[in-house]
Amino acid sequence: MDISRYPARWRRGRPTILGHVTGLTLAVCGVGVAISGVVDAIESGPDTWSLLILGGIEMAIGVFLWRYTSMPEHLRVVDIFTTVMLSWLTLALAGAAPYIVTGWLRQPDLALFESIAGFTTTGATVLRPIEGTSPGILFWRAMTQWIGGMGVIVLVVAVLPAVGSGGMSLLQAEAPGPTGERLTPRVRHTARRLWGVYVGFTIVLAAAYGIAGMGLYDAVAHSFTTVSTGGFSPYNASLGHFDSASIEWIAIVAMLLAGGSFTLYFRALRGNVKPLLRSSELHFYLVVVLLASTYAFVANDASGPVSERLRDAVFSVAAIVSTTGYATTDFGLWSQGSQAMLLLLMPIGAMAGSTAGGVKLLRVLAVASFAHREALRQLHPRLVRPVRVGGAILPDRVANRVVAFMVLALAVFGGGAVLIAMTGPDMITSFSAAATSFGNVGPGLGAVGPTSDFLVLSRFARLVTMAQMLLGRLEIYPVILSLSFIVLRPRRHTRA
């Protein structure tokens, strides 16, 4: 990377990507908190000043860190993963501060849970009751999901002028899905385009919600949490609060769209619609949604008008598959088959390159193709066959990584579920809590169902789910790699 091309002011300070990126992350977080303060003032809430002051402090520290460090000339792999991880830990802590300062969640671990559930777009909550909390804090909740949806690192890369060759690795370490791809020759422009599509989508959706009858505050807050597939709502009854068919149908479409690939959207907006329409992952996604909705509709013959039951079925499936986690009906009362289906869908998630959580359908397709190949290889020992997703070929290197990821995902999901179960809850509760956390969905089944919250879990179980949320959002590798660097590095030094 050629630093000398940039103005002199970027070249001063201690060259460390850790401080530089983490500082900017903190500053972004501070801006968000301050905006929440402003919103609080507009809605005449009680927390205006505390939010404004806290936001100011976070911004100051962040800007200080950012301005008095600089990008190093060469980025090491170690730095990239550690930076992503550290930025997210910073976000979690800085995001928890408003809850503690304003006093709505006094226990630090609860505040941290709410913050992580926000930034990872999970949408599980420990805030009880939700209604009555100050408008500023509720807006901050929505804001955390919005920042976490497209990814703070993507935002930072979009802003940083001096991120060169390492930028793509940074993006890939954070972006959901196995194939981070460049849309433009410069990574910074790629990051900007992604955020551009994201912001545009948010504005359009907020307008749609507004037209369907929401107030400005509700429209923006729900738009934030829909586009990011987060699922926080300022109301106890979630989106069901409005009891409006048009709002729910808008949300269904928006959730499904948010579960699609933003890179493909960007291309489509530029006029290149083919990759989107021909994406076999998209076809698979639509088939999954269609089949699951049909089954949910048929298997639950509750009372009520057909249109409402149909809407509830499609809404719940869309909310789970897109990992948004809104609820308009208590699917905890559905038939066992339907609940089992939702449990399966939770950790899978939607399309790669979307804001959804989970392992992504792309990886499911890739692993299916991989398994198919290995089965064929039993018949033809010297078979040569690539792993495919639809028509596209995954290089063996990528395919192997995907399989390894799926094994890790299974370990994180299963291991987490067992740990939660050890603290006491029944099996459905434990497994669904693990699935919903790792998949960044929000509500689970059983005791953590859509009408309940995560306060029913013990403190230890909540810590497990928090770890699972982060592992799910950052797709495991950055977390375990940075941890292994931190653990292994000192040992290597002492040995040397």
Place this chain on the structure above:
Amino acid sequence: MHVVIVGAGEVGWYLAQRLGAENHDVVVVEQNEVIARALGDDLDVQTIVGNGVTPSILQEAGVDRAELFAGVTQNDEVNLISALLAKDLGSKQTVVRLENRELRGTAGQHLREAVRADLIIDPDADTAQEIIELVHVTGADEVYPMATGDVVVIGAVVGENSVLAGRDLAEIGPTREWPFIVGAVTKEGETVIPRGNVIVNAGDHLRVLTSQDAQAETLRLLGVEQRKVSRVMVLGGGAVGFLVAHQLQREGAEVTLIERDHRRAVALSERLRWITVVEGDITDTELLREESVAAMDVVVAATGEDTANVLACAYAAAESDAFTVAVLHRLALLPLVRQFGIDAALSPRTASANAVLQHMRGGTASVATFLESDVEVDEFVICPDCRADGAKVSELHLPHTLLLAAVVRTDGSSEIVSGETRLYAGETIVVFARPSGFTEIQQAFT
């Protein structure tokens, strides 16, 4: 006629041989001195050692007075550039061998127009097409659909239980009972165009002309077993193997493709999604057994190595009932092939050479030449006011070196010819002939 050929590979060599035999003046430009000398020793043609894209070399070869120029090296770029130069230097007609499929499509249209080639040939694609025709008519060893009408020429060995065995060809006229006409008979390596009084025995090789509809019936009468093609093994993933595997798979067959080179195998597996690509040596009998060669309906060996193709096909023929097809580059091996139990063999050179010959002969609609003999099948359109217009076949007094087999009427219907058949201008005739009889045909019909 003065002909310049650039490239003395398989196609160039064969073309030089064919055209030289027809008393044309042939000059071959070849870069490899050893090959050029061998060609000059073998055939009555002039050879020039040099690069085909050098204007001075082309001039030395006499392209300025050439009726036909053929760029048939294995290198598309050389063929294109030399053809362009030849055209600029004054050659009347140019033929370009072009293997890049994209350049043959719409994307290469401007390039082709710029080069002004009169004919573009692709030996591999032509060979693949011939193999596919064979597979469609399993049991026959040669299948040539004629350009007009629904007439097809089929070559096959008369089976043990054929009703034809032991009969005199004079008995076999084109009636409803016999919906075909025998155009050539090969007995013990000797090929004749029959004019009655030839006894057909089992094991003789016949070339018959029939209609598409009567094809199955004809094969039945010849005692040839046909089978449904559902499992195909293609050995060798070169251009020919790729095209054959791809086409047969698209027609619904289950295809296994064996390729020795790892990188080529990977590339094939990426392009041929629904085909089982296996890496390995095709003469490795263990591998062939592993891939259940015994259960195959058709085995096609299309590597660049004749010996491997023959060995693999011989093994497949011994292990299974499969219809086996081998691609052979050296024509001398052909007579041996049937002894190994191989059902059909063909060479990349003939298919493309046919196209060039057809082009050269202007009025001819289509030409099929056979590998083992110097008999060919030609199609002609009868010109107005020629000798044949309005005449009966028996009145034409055609020489024994040719046989008038079928006529395609102007309404598209086809008819097998007898002595009483009347011919009219505008109709197309199909003729079995020796190349030396070519002038006679032209006198009578054009």
